[in-house]
Amino acid sequence: MLLSRYERMIAGRYLLPGKGERFIAVVAAFSLGAVMLGVWALVIVMSVMNGFRAELFDKIVGLNGHAMVQGYNGQLRDWRNIAAQAKATPGVTSAIPLIDQPLMSTVNGRVEFILLRGMQVDDLRKNKAIADNVIVGNLASITPGSNRVAIGSRLAESLGVQVGDQITIWNPAGQSTPFGTMPRMVAYTVGAIFEVGVYDYDKSYVLMPMEDAQTLLLLPSDTVMMIEVKTDNPDxxxxxxxxxxxxxxxxxxxxxxxxxNSELFEALAVEKVVMFVIGCIIILVAAFNIASSLIMLVRAKTRDIAILRTMGATRGSLVRIFMTVGTTIGVLGTAVGTLLGFATLAVRQQVLNVVGRITGQNLWDPSIRFLTELPSKPNPIEIAAIVVVALLLTFVATLYPAFKAAGTDPVQVLRYE
Structure with a gap:
């Protein structure tokens, strides 16, 4: 929409109303602020939701792969053949045998439920989700027969143990005796402590060599429980x-x-859509504010508009002038809101910590949020969509006031002048 020189001049003057029109300026300022807040909120919410999903997906897949081939009755005897078939399947990048079993661990009277995972030593050390997140100890010390394990950081805190301390793992399906089944209890030394960043994993996982897990669970040496499969395209x-x-x-x-994880990811998808709609409603309210401020501006400038018409201004010129005024408010609000959103995302964790200290509340409880820190992943396409929606709504809001101004009849307005 190209403006002539005088149209730009008049639009500029209307953006800053005179002394007798301060109320219009206040309404216009509120309109700009509302657009800014709506865009700011949308940028933050959509980026955090994307980051939450991406971070959660990466960490879940890092430990559980893209799929699990699980044997019936909890046992997979012909696992080597199945693993070979999986690796030969086009699109499959890895097939790793696992043993997963919920058990119980005790240390000095403290009891915690755990998820025991047995892995081949090479697979354990190559798993980036574990190897890259060891905070204390060394995975190299965990070898078959060493009776050493790696445990999650939250579990270590709950049990009050450090590297070098011992934990006792109970297997209720122990050996049968004349007095009944006796639970099997084996002591293991903590060789490493890791922190994946997913609360449930850090609170429960205990990793050990495959051979030690088979011995603890009294499984045959040729038996595992499942095979973790990863592909080149998770979708x-x-x-x-x-x-x-x-x-x-x-x-x-x-x-x-x-x-x-269907319920979790579906809930995230629904929440993302709901938050986007709520953000759009905020921007829509701001657009109504822009429309109302322009209507008041048209009413205040009726005499000026009539004079402009008598001096040769066309209806199209008046439409462009008032559309420029409203659109400028929308563009400024959108730009400031977008920049403010990116700035907030850069310091999101610090902001969260400050608000938490002020309110005295833990705003990001890992036991509820799954992740230990607030994630963020801005999506350029979604950011562009937010900007387009904001600009479109503000543009539409200018149409009625602009055409109302263009429809002013100078004869009726100036008849008694």
């Missing part, structure tokens, strides 16, 4: 593993990450 994991599912039918069942 198409169902299509990639369909041929493998047909091959293992009757021996095992395949569950992918969407099935194992």
């Amino acid at each position: 198409k994991v169902g299509d990639i593993l369909r041929p493998l599912a047909a091959k293992v039918q009757g021996r095992a069942v395949i569950n992918d990450w969407r099935q194992m």
